[in-house]
Amino acid sequence: MHNYTMLVDFYELTMGAGYFNCGKSSQIAYFDMFFRSVPDGGGFAIAAGLEQVIEYIESLRFSAEDIAFLRSKKIFSEEFLAYLATFKFTGDIWAISEGTPVFPGEPILTVRAPAIEAQFIETYILLTLNHQSLVATKANRIVRSAAGRPVIEFGARRAQGPSAAVLGARAAYIGGCAATACAAAEQLYGVPAVGTMAHSWVQMFDTEAEAFDTYCKTYAAAPGGVTLLVDTYNVLKSGVPNAIAAFKAHGITNGAIRLDSGDITYLSKKCRVMLDDAGLHETRIVVSNSLDEYIIRDILIQGARVDAFGVGERLIVSKSDPVFGGVYKLVALEDEEGRIVPKIKVSENIGKITTPHFKKVWRLFCRDNGKALADLLTLHDEVVDDTQPLEIFDPVHTWKRKMLTNFRAQQLLEPIFIDGKRVYPKLTTQQIRTYCLQSVETLWDEVKRLESPHTYYVDLSQKLWDVKDKMLNNSGR
Numbered sequence: 123m124h125n126y127t128m129l130v131d132f133y134e135l136t137m138g139a140g141y142f143n144c145g146k147s148s149q150i151a152y153f154d155m156f157f158r159s160v161p162d163g164g165g166f167a168i169a170a171g172l173e174q175v176i177e178y179i180e181s182l183r184f185s186a187e188d189i190a191f192l193r194s195k196k197i198f199s200e201e202f203l204a205y206l207a208t209f210k211f212t213g214d215i216w217a218i219s220e221g222t223p224v225f226p227g228e229p230i231l232t233v234r235a236p237a238i239e240a241q242f243i244e245t246y247i248l249l250t251l252n253h254q255s256l257v258a259t260k261a262n263r264i265v266r267s268a269a270g271r272p273v274i275e276f277g278a279r280r281a282q283g284p285s286a287a288v289l290g291a292r293a294a295y296i297g298g299c300a301a302t303a304c305a306a307a308e309q310l311y312g313v314p315a316v317g318t319m320a321h322s323w324v325q326m327f328d329t330e331a332e333a334f335d336t337y338c339k340t341y342a343a344a345p346g347g348v349t350l351l352v353d354t355y356n357v358l359k360s361g362v363p364n365a366i367a368a369f370k371a372h373g374i375t376n377g378a379i380r381l382d383s384g385d386i387t388y389l390s391k392k393c394r395v396m397l398d399d400a401g402l403h404e405t406r407i408v409v410s411n412s413l414d415e416y417i418i419r420d421i422l423i424q425g426a427r428v429d430a431f432g433v434g435e436r437l438i439v440s441k442s443d444p445v446f447g448g449v450y451k452l453v454a455l456e457d458e459e460g461r462i463v464p465k466i467k468v469s470e471n472i473g474k475i476t477t478p479h480f481k482k483v484w485r486l487f488c489r490d491n492g493k494a495l496a497d498l499l500t501l502h503d504e505v506v507d508d509t510q511p512l513e514i515f516d517p518v519h520t521w522k523r524k525m526l527t528n529f530r531a532q533q534l535l536e537p538i539f540i541d542g543k544r545v546y547p548k549l550t551t552q553q554i555r556t557y558c559l560q561s562v563e564t565l566w567d568e569v570k571r572l573e574s575p576h577t578y579y580v581d582l583s584q585k586l587w588d589v590k591d592k593m594l595n596n597s598g599r
Contacts, residue, residue, distance in 0.1 A: 127182050127209075128191075130245045135192065138238040139202045147205075150213075150456035151237040152480050154229040155247055158473055161259055161443040165575030166223040166565060168262050168558060169230050170293045171254030173220065176544060178246050179211050211239050212542040216535040218483065220549075221258075221296055221558030223565055225580045228483050228497055230255075230448070232535060244450045253286065254293035256446035257438065261297030262562060263572060264433055267415035269422060272300035272430040274316060276410060277438025290438045296555050298562075303432075311551045318349035318380060330360055334368035342372045349378040349408060357381065357389050358396070366400045378406040378429070386411070387426040394427035408432060414442065415572055451476045462502070466593045472518075477582065479589055483534040486512075486526060487564065494564045495529060500583040506531040517582045517590075 141147045160167050184192075184206045192198050192206070213235020224230055230251060233240045265273050275294040281287035291307035301314040308315035319337060327333035334350050341348050350368065352361030365379050379397070381389055386409045397405045410432035418431055435441060453476060455463045464478035480502040486495045496514055498506065506512065508531040516522035538546040568576035582590065 125181055125183060125185065126178055126246055127184055127242075128188050129249075130242060134241050134244055136197070137241055139198050141237045141241070142202045142205060143199070147238045148236050150234060151240045151452060152454035152462070153233045153240050153244070153450055154453050154476075154481070155231040155233075155251060155448055155450045156227060156229050157224075157252075157255075157446055157448040158226050159447060160226060161256060161440060161446060162263065163573065163575075164259065164263060165569040165571060165578060166225055166259075166562075167255055167446070168258035168297050168562075169218050169222045169224045169251070169255055170220050170258035170296050170554075171250040171252075171289070172217050172231075172538070173548070174250045174254070174289065175217075175231070175247055176538060176546065178250070179215070179243065179539060180544060182209065182211050182243075184209055209239075209242075210542065211235065211243070211539070213239050213539065214537070214541065215539040217538050217546075218534045219536060219554075219557070221554045222534065222561055223494075224255075225497060225578055227477065227580050228499060229481060229535065231538075232453075232481070234480070248448055248450050250289075252446040252448045254289055254296075255448070256440050256444070257290045257293035258297035258558070259446075260437055260440040260443075261294040261299050262558070263415045264413075264418065264431075264437055265298035266562075266570060267419040267422075267572065268431055271428060273298070274408075274430065274432045275299045275302040275304070275437060276432040276434035278302075278304040280435035281438045287438070292551055294437060295551055296558050298555070298559055299433075299437075300430075313551055316346055318378075319351050321351060321354045321382075324351065324354040330355055331364045331367065334364050335371060338368045338372040338374060338377075342374055347377050348374055349380050349406075351382060352379045352393075353381055353383045357384060358392055362393050362396050366397065366402060369402060369405065370400070375402060376404045376406075377402075378408050380408040380410065380432070382410045384411075386428070387421045387424045390421075390427040391425065406430060410434065412436060419572065453478050454480050464589055464593065466590065466597065468594065468597045475594070477586070477590055478593055479586060481586065484531045485534055486514075487530045487532065489528045489530050492564055493566055494578070495526060496524075496579040496581055497534075498531075498581050498583060499586055501585050501589070504583055504585060514579070514581045515587075516579065517587055520587075 189203050215233050217231040275291050278287040281290050288306050291302040291304040291313050292311045295313040301316045305315045307313040324330050324333040338348050350365040352365050369377050390407050406429035408430045409428050413433045414436040452465050454465055457463055462480050466478040467476040469475055482500045484498040484506050488495055508529055512526045514524055569578050
């Protein structure tokens, strides 16, 4: 992996130097990474990007060239630069596993480390988890709208840079996409890469019929079958008839045609009739062309005969809501005796008030049907006894209360690094994707609505609420 140590906001370096100079560099600090709202007004998000954060932490080091660059700024002491020359991460990190549905206000990742170390890693944690969680969330929305039909990620050429293309394909696969058009994503992360042809293939030949015949001759025995792009000239007058002729000439009964323009609903219905009349009942219809979850949902409601979707720009950049909005906030310090001292950020904007202290995140499941009932944030030393009834309450509208019985409590934050050493297993992208799809099924259908979803509650334990309430009441003193 490339060394991204210098991929920081410059203030992380100036603050680090400040901590070093005033004797705070070794003080233990706790930071939470969390987000404030679900993109597209959805009911939940999908956590993704943890493995890349782990790789980054493991490769942290300042090179001689980095030190020379910082020296050239003429604001850092030689003592601080000498410290950076031997810098490595020595702290602890806990995180929610990739593929887990997550909700606003709860820590996706918590760092406990010396202040300089915790501060240095802020930018990379945010850019990585924000980007991949955004794409995984959008992908899951699109996959759910497709109602069981495969969705293929087509967005590399619209992504905002090479890394965004490859890691975006990884995140889309975690979110539920079946494959990608990006070859590097399979080579690096095992995301199945598939492809057919562009319009230029058809235009390279004297006739569309010759183009299709040549392609079928070349790939008739390919494991993934043959897909012909039928809208270069005229879908119904030439594209589909020429595709049918090529399929029959080469004995291909399980091929596919692809539509990339026009009215998908109308054309797919007409194409299905033509293919069936030709006896090609197993030939699939794949569609693309600036699709998103709303278009897919609507054309299926209108009866479109589609077997798979290719989704590009509106997925890879989450065009409708392209900012995930995760933040990284200090929530506690340790004093000289090792006691945890909670810290809070107060704002006139209620949504920007942080929840202080070192915390655990619990998901509460119904034992009868396995559905997630709510999430609960507690102090780090609290244990949820799921053998006893538990009263939960809305942390803002505290009169909204509910007594839970017959539930199972599961901790979501898992140890990733302890004393700077990785303790979290390395999972394949396929394992993460499977876990993601299984986890989404634990959510109620009402939470999974694309629009106006039911609010899933993230509540605070009474002890944590009391800490936050006391700090808010004392914040102006």
